[in-house]
Amino acid sequence: MAEKILMIALSPTMEEGTISAWKVKEGDEVKNGALLCEVETDKAVMEYESPVNGTVLKILLEAGGSAKIGELIAVVGKPGENIDALLKEAAAAAAPAAAATPPTPDRAAPPAGPTVGTAAVSSAPPAAPAGPAAPERAAPPPPAAATAWEGPLGYGSYPRSSPLARKLARDRGLDIRSIPGTGPEGRVVRRDVEGFTGRPAPGYHAPAGAAAPEVPAAEARAPAVPGLQSQEIPVTGMRAAIARRLGESAAAPHFFLRAQVEMDSLMDARAAVNASAGEKLSLNAFFMKLAAEAIKRHPRINSTWKEKTIQIHGTVDIGLAVALPDGLITPVVRDCGGKTVSRIDAELAVLIDRARRGGLKPEEYSGATFSISNLGNYGIEEFTAIINPPGSAILALGETRREPVLGEDDELKVRRIMRMTLTCDHRTIDGAVGAAFLRDLKLMLQEPLRALV
């Protein structure tokens, strides 16, 4: 059953979106969570990820076009699936101006199953005239042959590969297309995947021609993990997004401001609150709340450079960097200025849990107007972070630890000290503006009561 891809609200205030770029084309296979397109909203350019697995059958709204929330922008389904009815329905629902493109007839007629083999063969390049002795035919077919054929099984862009090889590659997070095949006609087979990772597939296998060796149970269950080895790993969707977004932020002229904070009051206050409330509010929730309060006093921190204008945001939407097994995501708590610490903490807990399970929606991790990255848990004293667009600043928090501090009375005292670094985009934030914000934030962290006055 084909899935309708509708324009959705990628930000809470969005009513209409403009496709700034499609990242897939018709005929592409997409996985749930893969980037479909970038949508420009009232706030920022947001990524629209596929909510389903399938093949892009139809793109109805070209790049540059706009659609209201709920309007059909694309259809994802099985290759060859008939989507006429679906398109008609969409056309009827849409405004009269929006004329639906008639479906292309060739997609409506799927190739019959039994022709798979011949289809695959016929798309291969014409074989060299086979001489009587032409045993070496190991060269894999050129990529053109692999992409030209789209079989009904959805392996369209895959090279020749065995089902087992594909499953092993999938289980190991490898892209089958990046693995050279050594099977018949360059087919990617089990040994290619094993050789690629240097790791045998689970299961038992005796070397060819030899008597099966005794394999201890433990070894069969857990193949030995090799040490360092040269290998190329495919770029996941998340990794690509990180690279793209942080690459974008390289355009921003960064400057850095450092300050050290005595954390004793905040830590004590938190301990007291946690003790009386019986709930454990995370320190990050306090940081987010106090940063939002400091931002209220310095709205320029909460802005986006838009070339001709500077967008000052009306709410403080703070993204907190969360490490994942393969990557990083910044779940965003909206309007931290308008929420209590416990509310922020509750929302954060839900978002982080979902992020770790990979179920975060695009609107939940994009569009942060300010970001915080906390590496205190790793024993990092201080560090600098890279701005997370569309925000203009990010706060990097180090470890809180006991240090001797020279007090105003010239006496050495032991205080819990945290060092923080603010990274600012100089296009929107000048040094003094950033400094004034960081000073106020420092004072609030040292004396949380200040946030109330």
Added chain:
Amino acid sequence: MFDHDYDLVVVGAGPGGYVAAIRARQLGLKTAVVEKDRPGGVCLNVGCIPSKALIHQADIFRSAAALEDLGVRVDRSGFDYRRVFKKSRAAAERLSKGVQFLLKKNGVEYIAGTARLASAREVVVDGKTLTTRNVLLATGSRPRSIPGFDIDEKTVLSSTGALMMEELPKRFVILGAGAIGMEFAHIMNSFGVEVTVVEMLDRVLPLEDAETVAVVVKEFSRRGIRLLTATKAAGLKKTSSGLEVKLAAKDGSEQTLEADKVLVAVGRAPNTEDLGLEKIGVGLERGFVRTGDWFETAVSGVYAIGDLIPTAQLAHLASKEGEIAVERMAGMNPPKGVPPDEVPSAVYCEPQVGGFGLTEEEAVRRGLVFAKAVFPYRGVGKAVATESVEGIVKILFHPETREILAAHVAGSQATELIHELLLAKRSELLLEDVADMIHAHPTLSEGVMEAARLAEGRPVHI
């Protein structure tokens, strides 16, 4: 440069040698094959082929009982086993001639005679020396015996003698419950002979999966074939009325069986003698020829395959080994050996047994990770319709990767059914691929599909 008579001389025209010779010609090698007996070797002449002819006749004879079920009165009085024997010889004869024809058609020079290696490049056939770049040893094996049972092929038979019997014995004792023993038990029992199978190990068909063997044991017992396991043949005495076979069971008990003939089917010994192997440096290991990659011996250019080397003694394996060796000689890059998991085994008693890969017991013994799906024939419509509900399709698979690791089938047509699963394994198909493939209805092959569906957790007919 020294000019050789041949690129390849194959010694032995059995299923290993003649296939290798034809393959060599396909690859453009000038090839001769030397055979001291008949083309086709044991397999065609006194092995697989005549025994299958006997089994076919046995099944026809046995189906007389099915006719009686329909009210037909069958008069067996005119039954003449000699005619059965003649049919089996006709089949062997025809195929042996067929091999000779194929060799000729492919341009293989057939030399009748006994070969001996004078050097790695010289094969002497009855005094005449052939020079060659490569030698392929494919001399096969012969029946082995046990102490006290000297094979005379009159009353104490090897499989050869059993195939050449022109009259049925009344009481037949078979020593050894491997494929040969069990197939003869099936044949003889079908013709009404009183059969006892004696096996030293704890169970019959010790190389096959226990669960599939249980299907055979159940059916054999129903048919009145006596299976004595964990029992040794201790001695033989010829008496005026026939033979007395002394048996000693593992538990210490002893008994004596009276028999008209005894078949010794305890294994086969490689034919390594009188080939001049030691002289040229071809090493032996427990009587078998030792080979390395591509079945090349320690002497460069001299290869050995089939029953001569310590891989499974199966005609189809010998053929494959021969092809690999020859492709290597021709400068191709074939695999270095044959993965043991990909060699099918087949036992042609009824119910049949077919399989490949480790048995469940062996997988357990090695502590390997696997799961299994066992689908009974009685869940297959065709099996019910054709009164062949005794059987199972069993697949061992890896629970995570869904790879097919091994499969064992017992029942009607098991030796045919196994190949779909073997193809799936070799092509690295997953269980879902077999489960999702449409199988014609009604066929026994649906049992294969159902076993795969069972593994996938969605069987329909169980």
